[in-house]
Amino acid sequence: MTYLTIALPEAAKAYIDRQISSGHYGTADEFLTALIEREQERQAKQKVNAMLRSTLQKDRTVEATDEWWEQQRQDLKDRLPPQI
Structure with missing residues (x-):
């Protein structure tokens, strides 16, 4: 465990x-x-939304199958920083 002193x-x-x-x-x-965990979740959601917007802006069509969603979830998990 690490200790932190804050004002x-x-x-x-x-x-x-x-x-x-x-x-x-x-x-x-x-x-x-x-509080930190909620902030990490908020930032993760922002990343997902940015990825979705980026995909939509490319005007790329994909079939969103169960396997596709699972791959998207795994890709996101791989990109996220470690949780506390």
Whole structure:
């Protein structure tokens, strides 16, 4: 495990504390890890959308079979950075 020291505005720290108090997260670490994971998912979706737009702009027609979708998913997984 790696440790990181960060400085937060008081309002951000208070928000994290409220999330922990409400039971959504057990610790600030869990909250920040979940936040990072959501950001990674958001960026992955952006990449998929960019790839789809690029394909559509090429005016290339493909038959979207189950095998084609599986290959697209695998290609995307291969391009993504490792998850936390």
